[in-house]
Amino acid sequence: MQQDRNIRGFTLLELLVVISIVAIVSAMAYPNFSSWKKEREIRSATEKVANMIANIATQTQRGTFAYSQLWVLPVKGQSTVFFTKGMKDTTFSEILNDPKKKPECKQTQSGHWDTINNQSINLLGTTFSDYFEVYNPEAEFALDKTELRTQIALGATLCFGKSGNYYKVTGDLSKLSNTNITLEGAPTPNYIIICAYDSKKNNSVCGRNAAGGLEKPAYLVKWSRFGNVSKYKWSGSDWNRQ
Numbered sequence: 001m002q003q004d005r006n007i008r009g010f011t012l013l014e015l016l017v018v019i020s021i022v023a024i025v026s027a028m029a030y031p032n033f034s035s036w037k038k039e040r041e042i043r044s045a046t047e048k049v050a051n052m053i054a055n056i057a058t059q060t061q062r063g064t065f066a067y068s069q070l071w072v073l074p075v076k077g078q079s080t081v082f083f084t085k086g087m088k089d090t091t092f093s094e095i096l097n098d099p100k101k102k103p104e105c106k107q108t109q110s111g112h113w114d115t116i117n118n119q120s121i122n123l124l125g126t127t128f129s130d131y132f133e134v135y136n137p138e139a140e141f142a143l144d145k146t147e148l149r150t151q152i153a154l155g156a157t158l159c160f161g162k163s164g165n166y167y168k169v170t171g172d173l174s175k176l177s178n179t180n181i182t183l184e185g186a187p188t189p190n191y192i193i194i195c196a197y198d199s200k201k202n203n204s205v206c207g208r209n210a211a212g213g214l215e216k217p218a219y220l221v222k223w224s225r226f227g228n229v230s231k232y233k234w235s236g237s238d239w240n241r242q
Contacts, residue, residue: 039217042148042195042219043217045148046220047231049082049135050221050229050231053070053221056070057160059086061162063162064086067087068132069086069113071156072156072192074152074154079146079149083133084131084132085131105168107155108130110129110130113131115129116130116132117132146197147196148196151208153204153205156170156174164226173192183230183232183239193214193220194221195207195215195218219233219234219242220233
């Protein structure tokens with residue numbers, strides 16, 4: 001059978017033209033994709049942190065824990081890590097019944113809080129244990145990571161007791177450190193801002209507003225002493241509820 005002599009492949013010039021067009025389109029699309037990816041990762045991290053706060057508050061109100069904690073731990077050279085910890089009735093009662101002790105919202109690698117899941121995690125050579133949950137964004141974003149930051153520079157804790165008793169914040173979440181911001185017309189110190197590390201600006205923490213250098217994407221988690229959690233998104237000039 002005689003072959004159709006009109007069938008032919010691409011010439012080298014045609015192939016180079018196609019490759020050039022693909023390269024140009026890809027270069028134009030990449031900034032949008034990169035921006036979308038970072039937005040998605042920061043939003044996902046915010047959902048996780050909000051759920052961790054709501055979960056320990058709920059577990060405390062239900063009586064699973066007598067006292068519970070969220071620990072925000074900045075880690076040098078990588079994303080901030082979040083732990084939740086819990087103290088059961090027996091342990092908490094021992095503290096309350098001892099005149100030399102009082103409920104403390106301690107930042108501690110191990111001890112003080114009850115062992116819940118017999119799990120541990122190693123961060124830069126240091127082992128952390130005795131936690132209920134841990135969220136390490138580095139593990140989630142390992143293939144193409146976005147370093148996650150908060151407004152917290154040195155570490156902070158948030159603790160819940162049943163019916164709002166023994167509620168406490170420490171470190172960079174204390175009222176002296178966590179400057180009030182206005183959300184829906186009301187000032188509050190009860191919030192965590194979550195943003196992405198910017199290598200150009202070398203931002204070690206998130207700003208609190210545009211004047212403080214805060215840019216999109218950025219989200220905020222707000223809570224009450226009873227564990228009611230709300231989420232907000234930074235528009236570039238204000239916080240909008242999600």
